[in-house]
Amino acid sequence: MIRQALRRNPWAFLGPAATQALAAALVTTGLCLLASFDGAPLDPAQRAALTDSGIADLGLIFVVSSIYLSLLIVGVTMGTAIADQAQDLALVRTIGATPARVRRAIAAQAALIAVPATVAGIPLGLLAGYTWLTGLTGHGVVPAEVTFRMHGGTVPIALAVTVGTSLLGALVAAIRPSRLRPAVALTESAVPRRRAGLVRTPIGLLLVAGGIALAVQLTRVDAGTADQAGFFVMLAMCVGVGLLGPLLLRVAAPLARLFGSTGALAADAVIARARSLSGALVPLTLAVGFAAFTIVLGTTTEHVTGVATPAADRWLAYAGTGAYTTFAAIAAVNTLVTVIQARRHDLAVIRLAGGTRGRTLAVVICEALVVTATALVAGAVVATTTLLPLLHTALGTWRPWLPVSWLLGGIAITAVLVLAGMVLPAAAGLRRAPIEVVG
């Protein structure tokens, strides 16, 4: 059954596998930094300087935030992959599989994917750790005595993180399909739930409101406290926006109607598929939010103080954010590919109803633009809420500053990512005759 599920839809598990490989890589990188700092033969003065600069904690921060990100992103991609299998799960329930058996099968599947993905990710993480460390010593951020060391627990810890997050994500996603009565399950798989979560939306709103309230409070404290607590604003906002994902897409979808009847079709499709698309919206929003926060903090500081940030500091900030952003972006693209793969039948139906290849692709492009716009706005809100208290307390300004060319560049990169995840697989699918796809 597991093997069959994997064979039937190998694409569906590419997303979780890729994100798990990256999660393993990030954890490995963090562990390398940790081991390298701890194991370096430094004299007490050097050690104290390293601790004071906060760089000694870098490894730990990296490991912890990697685990947090993995939970979020692996959970999301795994959820999309499982939701994609709802029909198959309903079928095996019908032919006598107990809910527990379905859950076990899903768990086995999740573990099965996590192990090879981790094996692929660890060397990548070692390489990244080595590069980063040479960069740090090269720029004089840390003393040259800090040499690359591998953490003894790399393999078990990385495996624990990926298998753990994968299992958790898969099991949470499997709660509904495994519990449903088979008869209901078959009809449920034909009709994805349309109602926005009755629990999901209020919690999302609460978290966003909490994040904003905290941000407002932080404008009244000193710069150091604001800097430290800023993390919690970002956390609340990210999780909140993630929970509100389907709602945000439903609100944004009517924008597509500006593009005429093709856009109207795209708007209906986004509203109907808001849940699965939100699986891509969450990592995209994280990527936009992280990148915007780090970049705008840098550019505004330079703009206000008129002093260029030292190359070493800038490098430190951008390398970390770069890693997270790439992680989230890859997860987003993967999820989009999964969503589009699941829609091959629908796209063939559109063509049978008289949509040319070009027009059918135009529908997908309109959908991609809705997702892009929603991610950009949501990411900007997350970044702004986190940023404003920091800017106000440290620099005394309320105005973030970003060169127009950077802004346009960011919009372009986001659009290219979404288009690559949605339009390329759709175009590939449209090459087959529609009657073959539906038949």
Add this chain to the structure above:
Amino acid sequence: MESVISLTSVSRRYPRGVLALRDVSLDVPAGQFVAVMGATGSGKSTLLHCAAGLDRPTSGRVRLAGHDVTRMREARLTRLRRDRAGFVFQSYNLLSELTVRQNVALPIRLGGPQARGVDEVLAQVGLTGLGERPVGELSGGQRQRVAIARALVTGPAVIFADEPTGALDPTTGARILTLLREAADRDGVTVLMVSHDPIAAAWSDRLVLLRDGSVADDGPAPGDAAAISDRLKSVSAVTA
């Protein structure tokens, strides 16, 4: 008057060498309801796909609503299908997450002509009041009626029906066939239906029997299923 569907010496060979259609010629005048029958693998679906421009013949010529579609470019062919043809499939082929109304309006949103109002065709197929329901919540018979409404909304010259009652019980199936019969009689739509069910074929004007990709028999349809069943058996028996 020119035929709405015209196949001249059409053959279709599949990549692995299987000859699904051999030298089939068929002319269907406007408003005629034709049933195509034959054993599994006799080429009836291939015939429908070639006639509808969903598949291209290896040799021969296909004309659809006055246009030679044999070598027509894909985009133009798609627009011709959208404007002049409607489809009803055994597996419905609807967008199950969208509403009834959104499904029926699909060809129009894709740029097709709106010959009739969405409400009007929904009333004709007996789905008044269900316009806002997601298609995924409907029964099989209701879904097939949505498919017929979607086929009718552009005022097509021809409806292609591939086993339209294959997944339905006899009573529900009869309702679907009544709708196809009405489309031919009242709106002058040509209907080309593929079916393995003699009861379904009894609703047609003309019966075409296929055997091994060739037309084995072509004539007025007997009005009762038993006679059709006998004719089908006599044709298939030669093969066996």
